[in-house]
Amino acid sequence: MPVKNLIDGFLLSVNRFIKQDFNLMFLDIARWIFFSAVIGITAGSASALFLETLNWATNFREQHLWIIAFLPLAGLLIGFTYHYWGKEVVKGNNLLIEELQSPKKVIPLIMAPLIFAGTIVTHLFGGSAGREGTAVQIGGAFADQLTRLFKLKTGDRKIILICGISAGFASVFGTPLAGAIFGLEVFVLGGLMYRAILPSFITAIIANYACKAWGVGHTHYLMTSVPEMNFTNVMISLGSGIIFGLAARSFSTLNHMVSQLFGKIKYPPLRPFIGGALLVVIIFLIGNTRYTGLGIPVISESFTQQEPYYTFAIKLFLTALTLGCGFKGGEVTPLFFIGATLGSFLSLFMPLPVGLLAGMGFVAVFSGAANTPLACIFMGAELFGLHSAVYIVFACITAYFFSGHAGIYKSQAIGRFQRFPIKKHQFLG
DSSP states (O other): OHHHHHHHHHHHHHHHIIIIIHHHHHHHHHHHHHHHHHHHHHHHHHHHHHHHHHHHHHHHHHHOGGGGGGHHHHHHHHHHHHHHHOGGGTTTHHHHHHHHHSOOSOOOTTHHHHHHHHHHHHHHTTOOOOSHHHHHHHHHHHHHHHHHHHTOOHHHHHHHHHHHHHHHHHHHHTOHHHHHHHHHHSSEETOOOGGGHHHHHHHHHHHHHHHHHTTOOOOOOOOOOOOOOOHHHHHHHHHHHHHHHHHHHHHHHHHHHHHHHHHTSSSTTHHHHHHHHHHHHHHHHHTSOTTSSOOHHHHHHHTTSOOOTTHHHHHHHHHHHHHHTTOOOOSHHHHHHHHHHHHHHHTTTSSSOHHHHHHHHHHHHHHHHHTOHHHHHHHHHHHHOGGGHHHHHHHHHHHHHHSOSOOSOTTOEEOSSBSSOOGGGOOBO
16 A cells, blocks of 8 residues: 555656646746847857957058057047946946846946947057957847846846856857856856856857858867877976966956056046057057957967967067056957967977967966866867867866966956865865
């Protein structure tokens, strides 16, 4: 009799699950597929427009170098725009991270056009900046409008923001797996929101395809030779990872220092104006435009030939100055530049192929500066292939550990069990 009761109870539970829980689960998945499609198509299409406009701005600047002389006036324009119309969104990526951690207010939609225009102006006139921040902010701003439209609760709103970040990152770089992980990983060090995994991946994949559907391509980097892993190469990978981590730490520290220095200027629009004037002088003294804009040609070059020791340092300084004084754009592509050229230079001392070291630096410096080692490992696999994955893993994780907690995103929270044990053998938490 007890066995029969047990079987009847089990069948009753299964029946209830099929009739109620399964239906609710199916409806929830269907709802998130819908949200993911809306965000992915919107953000992917916006990234396509942004990338095409950015290509136009870059080509125009390189064909009309005199325009760089007007970089201070471009900075003044950006400063005016954000001071009078964009005070609520001036924090950029940090605002998205803060809303993920402690939701308060829907991201104003004006963030999208302001960061779009500000980034294009920065690149058009010769600032040293990236594009990830722009795509992420556009994706996040568009995605968060669904919060108001569908009156979403706090938990769902966090997932919506993660999806927006994932969509922007995935579509602007053509790396859907890395984009999905980046959205999950970036807002809390050591904590992933597992409920957001499926929506994040679906959104990133849709956004990537949406961007490509407009005929927009992404840069491909050539890694021709990858030797077999052995003890010596493990040690080299760990050693290079330490150097990449220190480079990431240097960039984050300098970026924050420049921001604090220019923050002493009381009238915000003057900050990029003065910073722009300094940039014009430095670019004139350098005598070329290798360090303006994204620097994609130099990144590609570093995979095939050894770069001088000063290349990464100049880009590091100019990007920290550009973004620290108030120009707009992302940090990630400059971090790719810094890492790839540093890795290329290290091939002078380390017996690994120049392309492999450039690829390791490409993702490892980003890993340390953004505190997103998992996303960077996936990005390395997507961009360079699985044959380089072991080297990428060692470089990214080591760089992450040696870069310190202070990354490029000031608002990142520190989760439990981060990095190595510290004072009194306690973990940060």
